[in-house]
Amino acid sequence: MSDREIKVYKDLMGANAEWAAKTRELLKEKGIRMLNLIGSPGSGKTALLEKTAEMLGENRKFAVLEGDVETTRDAERLDCLNVPVSQLLTGGACHLEAKLVHHALIDLDLDALDLVFVENVGNMVCPAEFDVGENAKIAVLSITEGEDKPLKYPLLFREAGAVVLSKTDLAPHLDLDIRDYEKHIWQVHSGVPVLRVSARTGEGLDRWIAEIVKAGQ
Amino acid sequence: MSDREIKVYKDLMGANAEWAAKTRELLKEKGIRMLNLIGSPGSGKTALLEKTAEMLGENRKFAVLEGDVETTRDAERLDCLNVPVSQLLTGGACHLEAKLVHHALIDLDLDALDLVFVENVGNMVCPAEFDVGENAKIAVLSITEGEDKPLKYPLLFREAGAVVLSKTDLAPHLDLDIRDYEKHIWQVHSGVPVLRVSARTGEGLDRWIAEIVKAGQ
Numbered sequence: 001m002s003d004r005e006i007k008v009y010k011d012l013m014g015a016n017a018e019w020a021a022k023t024r025e026l027l028k029e030k031g032i033r034m035l036n037l038i039g040s041p042g043s044g045k046t047a048l049l050e051k052t053a054e055m056l057g058e059n060r061k062f063a064v065l066e067g068d069v070e071t072t073r074d075a076e077r078l079d080c081l082n083v084p085v086s087q088l089l090t091g092g093a094c095h096l097e098a099k100l101v102h103h104a105l106i107d108l109d110l111d112a113l114d115l116v117f118v119e120n121v122g123n124m125v126c127p128a129e130f131d132v133g134e135n136a137k138i139a140v141l142s143i144t145e146g147e148d149k150p151l152k153y154p155l156l157f158r159e160a161g162a163v164v165l166s167k168t169d170l171a172p173h174l175d176l177d178i179r180d181y182e183k184h185i186w187q188v189h190s191g192v193p194v195l196r197v198s199a200r201t202g203e204g205l206d207r208w209i210a211e212i213v214k215a216g217q
Numbered sequence: 218m219s220d221r222e223i224k225v226y227k228d229l230m231g232a233n234a235e236w237a238a239k240t241r242e243l244l245k246e247k248g249i250r251m252l253n254l255i256g257s258p259g260s261g262k263t264a265l266l267e268k269t270a271e272m273l274g275e276n277r278k279f280a281v282l283e284g285d286v287e288t289t290r291d292a293e294r295l296d297c298l299n300v301p302v303s304q305l306l307t308g309g310a311c312h313l314e315a316k317l318v319h320h321a322l323i324d325l326d327l328d329a330l331d332l333v334f335v336e337n338v339g340n341m342v343c344p345a346e347f348d349v350g351e352n353a354k355i356a357v358l359s360i361t362e363g364e365d366k367p368l369k370y371p372l373l374f375r376e377a378g379a380v381v382l383s384k385t386d387l388a389p390h391l392d393l394d395i396r397d398y399e400k401h402i403w404q405v406h407s408g409v410p411v412l413r414v415s416a417r418t419g420e421g422l423d424r425w426i427a428e429i430v431k432a433g434q
Contacts, residue, residue, distance in 0.1 A: 042362025145259025
């Protein structure tokens, strides 16, 4: 019985890796970068994308692949921003897999894009385990979640190319020292860039935009 | 290939259900109630247990089975409160399964207890799918996570015997109407009790304690 379980797990991950490799090849051919946003429900991933579209204005050449368990609410939130948005529903699963992302990607007008955001299912654990062919994973962590989270859920932070520390406007109302977040993030992934951001006040958005413009080049 | 996957999934769920049934039988025999706390990382599950131990004082006859992916930080937070705490490490998995919970349970001095809390892995999706033999699941949702979450992750709220809406002290600093949380929770699970709680100011803790004392009887 346990042999069979391990076998199937390997098969699944094998298939996922193949689709991810296919995606990576396609992105390279088209000169597109793909960033995979991962964080808990309510960590601020959709708000960050809303602000990104607003700030890039006419210069936006990006699309969003919006992963959710159910509902099209996030895709609807983004729809008014005039960027291509596709809704990926996992039908109960807690993460996106590479095959679904690949099929959504090839339906986009790729020649008109230089950047694709994947907004993964709200979950700090499982999405970090699945390569979907992205160029980088971006961890999004709200400061309301507690400064111990990078230590408790280290895989995401180890895998991340950058960490967005969101909702910094709430710091005065919480019993915390925001530097503890950075200390714990760097403890599991030394030197990874940490961007303090508030979609509400605008803090840190300039640096975020500079980073993703760079990523899209 | 897809047949094999379905087969293994069924086997796994079958085994889980058997362990959950064994646990439920044991709890009934010992006159113990078990509550399974489920919510995102940083939703306030550990803080709620800290306050529960403080408020129950000498009357506490409960234990905590503390589920985590890695680290024993939450168990250490609870250790000073003088209640029995066992740390359950999933080794990377994003939810607790019934077998692990059962084995931790039978190591406790069950005759000295009338209530057991399971603090599940921080995750709003997967833990809701796994019966661990509890009498009720309690959803813990921080108001910083956004009022759309019950609609986006409905399974947990459908399964929950009660919902704790935590960190209500932050409401004045967020752009939200707290009644939207209740509206959305009741949309997926009509009439489920919703407890507004702040571990920081003490709001709603009396009602929470009354509910769990009732649950333990």
